[in-house]
Amino acid sequence: MKETKSGADPLTGQKWKKPPFIASPWLRYGLLVAVVVYLYWTFNTLPFNWDRIAEGLPRAARIFGGAFPPSFERGELMWTGFKESFQIAFLATLLGVILSIPIALMAAKNLAPLPIYLLGRGLIILSRSFHPVIVAILFVAAVGFGPLAGILTLILYSIGFVAKLLAEKVEEIDWGQMEAMRAAGAGFFKTLIYAVFPQILPRQIGLSMYQLDSNLRASAVVGIVGAGGIGSTLMNAFGRYDYDFAFAILILIVGVILVSEGISGWVRKKIW
Amino acid sequence: MVEQTAELTARPWTRYSRKERWIRFAIYFVTLFAVVWAIRDIDIFWPWVWDAPTQIQNLGSRMWPPEFEAWSAILNAMLETVHIATLSTMLTIFIALPVSYIAAQNTTPNRLTLWIGRFILVSSRSVNTIIWALLFVAIFGPGVLAGILAVMFRSVGFIGKLMGEAIEEIDRRPVEAMEATGASRMKVVLFGIVPQVMPAFFAIVILRWDINIRESTVLGLVGAGGIGVLLQGSIDTFAWQTVATILLAIIGLVLLGEALTSMLRKKVL
Amino acid sequence: MLEISNLVKRYGSDAPVLKGLDLVVEGNTVVSVVGASGAGKSTMLRCINRLVEPTSGSIQLNGRELVNLRGANLRHARRKIGMVFQGFNLIDRLTVMENVLAGRLGYVSLYQAMTRKFPQTDIDRAFHLMDRVGIAHYANKRADELSGGERQRVGVVRALMQEPEILLADEPTASLDPKTSEQIMVLLQSLASELSLPVLINIHNVSQARTYTDRIVGLRNGQMIFDGTPGEFNQEALDAIYGGIEAPDETGGEEQPTEEAQTP
Structure with missing residues (x-):
């Protein structure tokens, strides 16, 4: 350490301590105390229903006992459910992505004039501010139960994600290509098609x-x-205490998600 | 040169070769077919679709103006939501770190532990928080505990996976140097690995806390505590103006969380 | 004939970049514009095709006033002004042919542009020009697979596809290695006489300006302080343009970024 520079001192017997991660001792111990106080406070104020929780273990045993073996008997019902999920996801992605393109262009600072930029940003922020489940509840309340509410929800969800990242990409484009197209006398849409979209x-x-x-x-x-x-x-199966059926659905959901993640990752790697 | 046109025969040019054009058409056709199938097959009552804009407008007008009478209950529920997110993030760390240690290829003791680690991460990640919540509500009854456990079970996969990747990316050499000194396994980890993954660790935990706040707002919809319980209750009783207030509060909380995390990130990193 | 008179450009409320510039370019002369960085060369060139909006003054191309044009009129005027860029500004992910045909965007319909169904006359013209500069065999290659010199040739052909009445070149050789940049200068010089096209070249490299152009214009602080033939461009003129700012690039561009940086 740098203390060794003072050569007059004997080198032996010097003390060394690891410099602490947080320099100020006040902050260091303050944080520790804060965490302890926080934990104490939350555990005392949060409404834990200990009696009900105590029943948990036997209940868990009953649920898992009921869930094994998972029952794939009502395959028909599962197939309809998955098919509907695919349709919802597919249609919502298509519509969401198509809508995302104009919104992303609106929300790109380098392309859009200020009022349009603010409108585009506003749309993105609006579609991002709520968890899809909350959006879904509101749509279910507005347009009734069923896949329509699901599609509307996921369109909004797609816009929030795709439009945001696409707008960032549009803001990063090489401006020289825009200039070149404009110098060739191309109008707004031709410039978009040639200089932005590629x-x-x-x-x-x-x-x-x-x-x-x-x-x-x-x-x-x-x-x-x-x-x-x-x-x-799945919700219906849970509601009717059909744990073996619910468990089968869960296993399939996990399986489908893994497969879809694999396919999507593979395609993205291919195209990139 | 341009005037020499007559000497040179016209050379046609098309952007795509015949084969490429066929492939494009095939892709268009398959997509179109899938769209038509999905639209025809899906269980949608079409008059509702045309009616949807009016219905949505209608709902919007019923929410206006927001009613702030229940503000103290909302504030309490918000606090509960934050507690769920914070507690579960804190507790997750203790599970996620060992799991990431055995799920990282360069630190895992053997193949079996590697696969156990990966299995834990994958199963945690592929089940959504809400579905975990459904399960824990069924076991422990409605309440905060189910929410905390649900968020934890989902976060283990997230933090564990990213930490595992951080561990796999570390510089091997300091670890080798530590091993060469004859240090025990634990000491190697403490001196060779921990300092390298520290920044990643803070970044990941902060990021997950932010996500957990959002997730905690919806747990209540299946009875797992937080603001969602109040939201579901207000929707069930058609108290739309209170719903509007709750939605505003959620936006506020999410924005606050975002501001706080970006501040923390700047401070810590 | 290009006539610039009393051209002023001011960004925001800063001091003007161009302070009342006058310039006349006639016939098929190759004019080089020299000056230190920040002298206003690039701004002047971009004012001509209105990529930069002039603050005041007048620019006339073959008797047509360019400064007040808007919308479709502006686009029609731009078709007649070809431009070659320092960074080539090709559309990397499209083929060479598409890049070349992009020079016709001011002429074709939106549908033709979208489906790449350009008229056969355009395609013929593209092949002839590409033959002329030696890149026809790259027609179906992606633009980003080419080397720097080849990319700049694509840029030149794209500008010529517009059937321009004047060619602007903004530091066309600054991103190329010395040998390639000489080749591009030769190309520009010979194309100017073949097509009887006036060419205006912004250039940093004074020795290339002397060798390959008919007339040199020197800018400093937004004002023209030299206008004459390469023969008249002596040490005194050089000092007046660059004096006290930086050493000019007298010998041949060793300091220029080489094309390695450009090719992927």
Whole structure:
């Protein structure tokens, strides 16, 4: 250490301590105390129903006992559920991605004039601010139970993600290509087609694939609040204490998600 | 030169060769077919679709203006939501770190532990928080505990996977140097690995806390505590103006969480 | 004939970049514009095809005023002004042919542009020009697979596809190695006489300006301080343009970034 510079001192007997991760001792111990106090406070104020929790273990045993072996008997019902989830995810991705393109162009600072930019950003922020499950509940309340609410929810979900990242990509494009097209006398749309789209196309395809995968996952979740698909089937099975059927659905959901993640990753790697 | 046109025969040019064009058409056709199939087959009552904009507008108008009478209950529920997110993130760390250690190829003791680690991560990640919540509500009854456990079970996969990747990317040499000094396994980890993954660790935990706040807002919809319980209750009783207030509160919380995490990130990294 | 008179450009409320510039370019002369970085060369060139909006003044191309044009009129005027860029500004992910045909975007319909169904006359013209500069065999290659010199040739052909009445070149050789940049300069010089096209070249490299152009214009701080033939361009003029700013690139461009940086 640097203390060795003072050569007059004998080198032996010097003390060395690891410099602490957080320099100020006040902050260091303050944080520790804060964590302890926080834990104490939350455990005292949060409404834990200990009696009910105590029943947990036997209940868990009953549920898992009921769940084994998983029952694939009602394959028909499962197939309809999964098919509907696929349809919801597919249609929502398609519509969401198509809508995302104009919104992304609106929300790109380098292309859009300020009022349009703010509108585009506003649309993106609006579609991102709520968890899809909350959006789904509202759509179910507005347009009724079923896949329509699911599609609407996931369109919004897709816009929030795809449009945001696409807009960032548009803001990063090489401006020289824009200049070259404008110098050739191309109008706005021709400039878009030649100078902007080729530059964002790989990102667009990658995002679409990612979003399809992500919508498929989400469609299983929004179904739980009544927006159609396999999630609704799962919720019904849980509601009727059909644990063996529910467990079978869960296993299939995990399987389908893994396969879809694999496919989407493979396609994205191919195209990139 | 351009005037020499007559001497040179016209050379046609098309962007795509015949084969490429056929492939393109095939892709278009398959997509179109899938769209038509999905639209015809899906169980949608079409008059509702045309009616949807009016219905949505209708719902919107019923929410206006937001009603703030229940603000103290909402505030309490928000606090509960934050607690669920924070507690579960804290507790997750203790599970996720060992799991990431055995799920990283360069630190795992043997093949069996590697696969156990990966199995834990995959099963945690592929089940959504809400589905975990459904399960834990069934076991422990509705309440905060089910919510905390649900968020934890989902976060283990997230933090574990990213930490595992961080561990796999570390510089091998300091670890080798530590091993060469004859240090025990634990000491090697402490001196060779921990300092290298520290920044990644903080970044990941902060990121997950932010995500967990969002996730915690919906847990209540299946009875697992937090603001969602209140939201579901207000929707069930058609108290739309209260619903609007809750939605505003959620936006506020999410924005607050985002601001806080970006501040923390700057401070820590 | 290009006539610039009293051209002023001011960004925001800063001091003007161009302070009342006058310039006349006639016939098929190759004019080089020299000056230190920030002298206003690039701004002047971009004012001509209105990539930069002039603050005041007048620019006339063959008797047509360019400064007040908007919308379709502006686009029609731009078709007649070809431009070659320092960074080539090719559309990397499209083929060479598509890049070349992009020079016709001001002429074809949106549908033709979208489906790449360009008229056969355009395609013939593209092949002839590509033959002329020696890149016809790359027609179906992606633009980013080419080397720097080849990319700049694509850029030149794209500009010529517009059937321009004047060619602007903004530092066309600054991203190329010395040998390739000489080749591009030779190309520009010979194309100017073949097509009887006036060419305006912004250039940093004074020795290339002397060798390959008919007339040299020197800018400093937004004002023209030299206008004459390469023979008249002596040490005194050089000092007036660059004095006290930086050493000019007298010998041949060793300091220029080489094309390795450009090719993927």
